Amino acid sequence: MLNSEYDLGTVVNRNQFTETVELKECELVGRSLVARRPISCGDPVLVETPLLQYYLEPNCRSSLSPFYSKKLWKHIKDIVNSEDPSIEQHTELQQQHPSPAHSDNDSDYDSDYDNDSDDDDSDEEPATPTSSFIPGVPAAMLAYLQIDPPPAAPVTQSRHFKRAEPTFFDFFYHPALDMDHDTVRLIYQASKRVVSELAVYHHVDPEELCRFVLKIYGNAHTVALDRKANARSKVTLTHSKKHHRRQTVYAHRRHQDDEQGGSWASSPSGPRPSIALMLWGSKFAHACSPNLLLQYDPPSNTMMFVATRDIAQGTVLTFSYLPEDESLGGLVCGTTQGRRAKLQQFKFFDCACDRCQARDLCRGDAPCPDCGNSTWYQGSTRTWTCDACHATDAPLFVRPETTKGEAHVERMVTALATKVRTDPSVVHMMETYLNNLIQQHDDIPAIPHHHWTYGYIQGLLAIYHLDLFPRTFGKGLASQLGLTETGLNEARWYLLDFLHEQLWASNPVPVFFAAWHVLDPLMAVVMEGTEEKQYLIPVKKAKPDHTSDDDSDDSDDDAPPVMLDPLVIALPDAWASPVCAIVEIVASQWIPVIKQIFAAKESVVVDDMVQRIERWHQRVEKAKALV
Numbered sequence: 001m002l003n004s005e006y007d008l009g010t011v012v013n014r015n016q017f018t019e020t021v022e023l024k025e026c027e028l029v030g031r032s033l034v035a036r037r038p039i040s041c042g043d044p045v046l047v048e049t050p051l052l053q054y055y056l057e058p059n060c061r062s063s064l065s066p067f068y069s070k071k072l073w074k075h076i077k078d079i080v081n082s083e084d085p086s087i088e089q090h091t092e093l094q095q096q097h098p099s100p101a102h103s104d105n106d107s108d109y110d111s112d113y114d115n116d117s118d119d120d121d122s123d124e125e126p127a128t129p130t131s132s133f134i135p136g137v138p139a140a141m142l143a144y145l146q147i148d149p150p151p152a153a154p155v156t157q158s159r160h161f162k163r164a165e166p167t168f169f170d171f172f173y174h175p176a177l178d179m180d181h182d183t184v185r186l187i188y189q190a191s192k193r194v195v196s197e198l199a200v201y202h203h204v205d206p207e208e209l210c211r212f213v214l215k216i217y218g219n220a221h222t223v224a225l226d227r228k229a230n231a232r233s234k235v236t237l238t239h240s241k242k243h244h245r246r247q248t249v250y251a252h253r254r255h256q257d258d259e260q261g262g263s264w265a266s267s268p269s270g271p272r273p274s275i276a277l278m279l280w281g282s283k284f285a286h287a288c289s290p291n292l293l294l295q296y297d298p299p300s301n302t303m304m305f306v307a308t309r310d311i312a313q314g315t316v317l318t319f320s321y322l323p324e325d326e327s328l329g330g331l332v333c334g335t336t337q338g339r340r341a342k343l344q345q346f347k348f349f350d351c352a353c354d355r356c357q358a359r360d361l362c363r364g365d366a367p368c369p370d371c372g373n374s375t376w377y378q379g380s381t382r383t384w385t386c387d388a389c390h391a392t393d394a395p396l397f398v399r400p401e402t403t404k405g406e407a408h409v410e411r412m413v414t415a416l417a418t419k420v421r422t423d424p425s426v427v428h429m430m431e432t433y434l435n436n437l438i439q440q441h442d443d444i445p446a447i448p449h450h451h452w453t454y455g456y457i458q459g460l461l462a463i464y465h466l467d468l469f470p471r472t473f474g475k476g477l478a479s480q481l482g483l484t485e486t487g488l489n490e491a492r493w494y495l496l497d498f499l500h501e502q503l504w505a506s507n508p509v510p511v512f513f514a515a516w517h518v519l520d521p522l523m524a525v526v527m528e529g530t531e532e533k534q535y536l537i538p539v540k541k542a543k544p545d546h547t548s549d550d551d552s553d554d555s556d557d558d559a560p561p562v563m564l565d566p567l568v569i570a571l572p573d574a575w576a577s578p579v580c581a582i583v584e585i586v587a588s589q590w591i592p593v594i595k596q597i598f599a600a601k602e603s604v605v606v607d608d609m610v611q612r613i614e615r616w617h618q619r620v621e622k623a624k625a626l627v
């Protein structure tokens, strides 16, 4: 069994792990971990310390990236940028601004490392378009120096920096170096140039560097480190006259990071991503409806894989290599084709998971142009086959030649979502446009109601009507215009028709977090609309005659009103239908599952969300009883 054959040094729950899983060759997903026995929802399957971990974008002198220097970072970034054929203006820009990576004065790493010049802030505001492989490839290349440091490197015995054992890396899969794949080519070419152009890499075999980066791309996973915890314990920032500016720039950058993988309400103070390579965790296969959830625990620096449903013996254990939030191309938003393209580009495989092979629920159904029946799209490609009459004549919305069809709507929603994350007030300007987009017009085909873009737009509009509009223009006006009711019905569509109906059963955790952005303002509106605040005004005591002239003891006279528990009032009639439907699903179906999944590892954030939902549920029950 595992124990005798392989190293379990990184595994925290060794007995549980070896009793629960086995490593097997599987038909569709290759070598993978499989359930040896039935597993229950909430069971921790693996708890593991990463073999190698580093920040995706290191800070100056971070003790987790001992070879980091701004100059070296910039050199590697420039090389990767210039190797990326998708950056159109590349050649032209390179001629105008020759990259420092081409210059001869390639100073040795010691001076790079020590001379973190404050004046050289050129990398803070990139003037050129950036490759989507930045910062992933430069960060992996820097991390390689932890395994194969330059001969002249000082021996570092830092608490955080341990030289990783090279032999462990034999255990990781990587695609062939000559694979016909743009990303593999980019990494191969960049590795060759880094080794030949940068002194600190001169001792390195370029193919070995390339294999390492490909192993990281193919096997490692991004985890979100808590910035506050890191700021205290792990990262030492340089102090300089530009400290404040640097902080502002990093905050801005982090905000941009969050834009790509974060939430609608993401803030610059969100978690900071790092890359973790796990000996065993990296053996789990990917699925777009996974049966495990990966949770990172910063205090113990461990990664825990917990079952998100009951799993039968012999099932391939999976977690998601894609973001589990509602960012586009993750598990909640986007199409099968979009997820597959992302996995192919960054992980080098065509996803063969059950969800990708079934029909694509996120593309919804649409009337067949031939037989008129409402029917579903097939999942794996853009081609479409009618379930009823098997015609392959695609409805207007999905025809590639339709300029205002699916591709157009996806592009618009993607662009809008990116803007909204930076500035939610953008929805103010976009409300009419969004409403137009989801309604049928002569020249614009209707978005099928179960297409992910339709659900997503309903979610944006719900946030606008329940939160942004009242905050900007006043609750009175919002209520006079009937916007609360509109928002509640949009929320019902987003939460129930989109998230619950299409995704909840297979992806409970991402759905729960995606739902929160709408649930949060919705619950606030309902709580406020079903209560009347009550105050106790202290009664002035009648004072005895003989003290009436004495004002030394009249402190009670000024006692402020005491706020009492609010008086619960009936749920407004117009709200009852959407609110009752939502609370019924969320409180009775979602919460028990979420509690089970998070039972093994306490999450303050999830506990807080659950408690708020439970209080809201109780309130709705009381308010309903008063109708």
Ligand SMILES: C[S@@+](CC[C@H](N)C(=O)[O-])C[C@H]1O[C@@H](n2cnc3c(N)ncnc32)[C@H](O)[C@@H]1O
Residues within 6 Å of the ligand: 028, 029, 030, 031, 032, 171, 172, 173, 218, 219, 282, 283, 284, 285, 286, 287, 347, 348, 349, 350, 351, 352, 353
């Ligand atoms: C992180 S590794 C998983 C472990 C790997 N099979 C090994 O032997 O080390 C990722 C690789 O596993 C395979 N794989 C994982 N999930 C898959 C999926 N859903 N569909 C197809 N292949 C998958 C692909 O070859 C992918 O490149």
